[in-house]
Amino acid sequence: MLIVDHISKNFGALQAVxxxxxxxxxxxxVGFLGKNGAGKSTLMRIITSFLAPSTGxxxxxxxxxxxxxLTIREKIGYLPxxxxxxxxxxxxxxxxxxxxxxxxxxxxxxxxIEKVLEECxxxxxxxxxxxxxxxxxxxxxGIAQAIIHxxxxxxxxxxxxxxxxxxxxxxxxxxxxxxxxxxxxxxxHSLTEIEKIAQRILLIKSGxxxxxxxxxxxxxxxxxxxxxxxxxxxxxxLFIQYHQAENLKQHRHNSHQSxxxxxxxxxx
Amino acid sequence: xxxxLVLVKKELHSYFSSPVAYIILIATLxxxxxxxxxxxxxxxxxxxxxxxxxxxxxxxxxxxxxxxKLLSEEKANGTMEFLLxxxxxxxMIVLGKYFGMLILYSLLIALxxxxxxxxxxxxxxxxxxxxxxxxxxxxxxxxxIAIGLLTSSWTRNQIIAAMTSYLIxxxxxxxxxxxxxxxxxxxxxxxxxxxxTHLENFAIGLISPxxxxxxxxxxxLCLVLTRIxxxxxxxx
Numbered sequence: 001m002l003i004v005d006h007i008s009k010n011f012g013a014l015q016a017v018x019x020x021x022x023x024x025x026x027x028x029x030v031g032f033l034g035k036n037g038a039g040k041s042t043l044m045r046i047i048t049s050f051l052a053p054s055t056g057x058x059x060x061x062x063x064x065x066x067x068x069x070l071t072i073r074e075k076i077g078y079l080p081x082x083x084x085x086x087x088x089x090x091x092x093x094x095x096x097x098x099x100x101x102x103x104x105x106x107x108x109x110x111x112x113i114e115k116v117l118e119e120c121x122x123x124x125x126x127x128x129x130x131x132x133x134x135x136x137x138x139x140x141x142g143i144a145q146a147i148i149h150x151x152x153x154x155x156x157x158x159x160x161x162x163x164x165x166x167x168x169x170x171x172x173x174x175x176x177x178x179x180x181x182x183x184x185x186x187x188x189h190s191l192t193e194i195e196k197i198a199q200r201i202l203l204i205k206s207g208x209x210x211x212x213x214x215x216x217x218x219x220x221x222x223x224x225x226x227x228x229x230x231x232x233x234x235x236x237x238l239f240i241q242y243h244q245a246e247n248l249k250q251h252r253h254n255s256h257q258s259x260x261x262x263x264x265x266x267x268x
Numbered sequence: 269x270x271x272x273l274v275l276v277k278k279e280l281h282s283y284f285s286s287p288v289a290y291i292i293l294i295a296t297l298x299x300x301x302x303x304x305x306x307x308x309x310x311x312x313x314x315x316x317x318x319x320x321x322x323x324x325x326x327x328x329x330x331x332x333x334x335x336x337k338l339l340s341e342e343k344a345n346g347t348m349e350f351l352l353x354x355x356x357x358x359x360m361i362v363l364g365k366y367f368g369m370l371i372l373y374s375l376l377i378a379l380x381x382x383x384x385x386x387x388x389x390x391x392x393x394x395x396x397x398x399x400x401x402x403x404x405x406x407x408x409x410x411x412x413i414a415i416g417l418l419t420s421s422w423t424r425n426q427i428i429a430a431m432t433s434y435l436i437x438x439x440x441x442x443x444x445x446x447x448x449x450x451x452x453x454x455x456x457x458x459x460x461x462x463x464x465t466h467l468e469n470f471a472i473g474l475i476s477p478x479x480x481x482x483x484x485x486x487x488x489l490c491l492v493l494t495r496i497x498x499x500x501x502x503x504x
Binding site: 026045049050070071073074078080082083084085086087088089093097098100101102146201244 | 340
């Protein structure tokens with residue numbers, strides 16, 4: 001579905017993304033992790049063709065995005081970190097505009113708008129002006145615009161950022177339900193959220209992809225490495241440790257390492 | 269083309285969904301009406317030549333206020349990323365923005381059409397000359413909007429966009445006043461660069477290919493540069 005092939009991106013002297021490669025299959029929900037400034041948003045913007053890579057290629061459904069950006073964009077739904085909303089429009093007006101520019105046919109527009117309003121639980125707010133909505137509603141409107149044209153690939157950049165626990169739960173449920181129909185790549189800082197919905201983890205550090213594992217493998221490896229002296233680490237703790245490579249190496253040196261864990265440390 | 273129309277509709281909605289467009293239309297028309305009355309009262313002639321020249325000067329101040337937010341606001345709000353990751357080309361975005369503002373401007377010009385009927389009440393105006401003047405002022409506004417759109421694509425700060433537009437428009441308007449310091453090609457260049465030179469011809473009923481070319485070339489250049497500016501952001 002999505003192939004990221006040796007992508008690098010430089011902003012002058014700064015190397016934001018460094019030779020990243022991975023592939024995602026149809027229907028996967030993939031969690032994209034990394035500290036602020038690690039290169040997550042830059043890579044997502046490259047996948048959406050908003051930014052051009054310095055080197056490397058992106059393929060979606062076998063098509064090179066640099067050669068057919070318009071065709072590719074019809075297959076992508078994208079929610080940037082800040083939902084791209086027009087505050088003077090009502091939810092309905094905005095979704096109609098999104099449907100029109102994303103090429104939803106006139107016949108299907110009404111149906112699609114009704115569908116996403118229901119999926120995103122926005123029906124009661126559909127005639128409200130976006131400026132008057134709460135952050136949680138705005139985030140759901142942002143997701144609604146991203147799925148209105150039924151994209152094959154959904155890219156969500158920190159979709160739960162700044163939401164309260166109830167709103168987070170609503171947004172996660174919505175994202176999980178999308179996984180049945182499309183491939184999802186979602187970045188977040190909350191590993192608890194990732195554990196709830198993702199099947200696979202990509203961890204990026206200083207622009208480099210350092211972990212690419214299924215969630216089950218990662219957690220199983222962690223369990224095997226766990227001892228009474230070094231109790232089971234949560235994904236959150238692992239994330240912090242992966243960013244403190246030297247500490248991790250030391251820690252793993254003194255414990256029973258699984259094969260998977262050894263591979264991860266080798267990455268570091 | 270359909271998507272350009274969608275963008276035009278969205279632009280018009282954004283102008284008329286807030287009081288801003290109405291205030292600008294009413295304030296500008298009120299100002300023009302006062303100036304029209306003063307000019308006609310002073311000149312005592314059934315011509316709009318001086319009215320067009322005053323309108324030209326006023327548009328230097330008004331149009332940057334209208335155009336400053338066209339692209340800079342999209343950048344500041346993050347909606348530019350939404351447009352550029354949708355199945356739209358930069359050309360569609362530029363044309364949608366441009367034609368949206370051009371329709372608003374055309375409405376403003378159309379509302380001053382009553383001036384013809386007022387002067388006709390007092391005498392027999394030269395209809396061709398007035399029509400020529402309207403074509404000239406419309407083309408000039410269309411050029412100013414293209415300049416405003418271009419400067420708006422350079423920044424996310426609306427004030428900077430407006431100030432840059434003022435700088436360019438003042439340079440074009442006043443370039444003819446500096447001809448006394450130059451001779452030969454430079455003098456001729458400054459004369460031809462000035463918007464005043466070209467509008468004067470339209471205002472006296474003279475429609476020449478060179479004047480039309482000046483405006484159309486200027487519009488096209490600015491739209492192409494705007495497209496490049498957006499594209500540069502895309503493929504930086």
